[in-house]
Amino acid sequence: MSTEFDGMPAFDEGRGELVGSNGEDYVVISAEALRRINKQEEMMLGTGSWVIWYNSGKSVGKTDGQKYAPLMQTMDVDKVANYLRQTYARYGWGSVVFGGIDLKSGELVFTVSNSPLVRGIKSREPQCWFVRGFVEGLTSELLGSECTAMEVACQAVNGDHCEFRLRWNSEIQK
Numbered sequence: 001m002s003t004e005f006d007g008m009p010a011f012d013e014g015r016g017e018l019v020g021s022n023g024e025d026y027v028v029i030s031a032e033a034l035r036r037i038n039k040q041e042e043m044m045l046g047t048g049s050w051v052i053w054y055n056s057g058k059s060v061g062k063t064d065g066q067k068y069a070p071l072m073q074t075m076d077v078d079k080v081a082n083y084l085r086q087t088y089a090r091y092g093w094g095s096v097v098f099g100g101i102d103l104k105s106g107e108l109v110f111t112v113s114n115s116p117l118v119r120g121i122k123s124r125e126p127q128c129w130f131v132r133g134f135v136e137g138l139t140s141e142l143l144g145s146e147c148t149a150m151e152v153a154c155q156a157v158n159g160d161h162c163e164f165r166l167r168w169n170s171e172i173q174k
């Protein structure tokens, strides 16, 4: 797989479908619509809605992780991280900045600014359950080791950025 950005999904007129570079089916949905779904679910289901977003995020994160895992065979970890950072930014998921990475203890800190899920949202608690699950699923596949993520700061609370702490068992890392 090339380390260049592999392009946005393109409209396939024959299929009448928006298709990604690996044949995935896509749909363009506004961030506003996502936030409304999120809000409506929370109103109906309370904290139970978080589980829906977390589990969904983890599931699609694993799918992406399987797609990108071959990069880990040929590229340094920081290059893979940078490639993914650029890719998700272009898809509109906000600006990711990596903080410390400690391969020995198995910990990575990163921030997300201007995340579409919490843009303009105010909350007393972190809201980014989808991102948290997604990152866990993605990195678990990339590292071949179960990862756990915590959102330790959220733009919905502090008005500025989200911060995630990702941990994995470095003993069994491939």
Ligand SMILES: [Zn+2]
Pocket (backbone or CB within 6 Å): 115, 118, 126, 127, 128, 151, 153, 154, 155, 156, 161, 162, 163
């Ligand atoms: Zn957040």
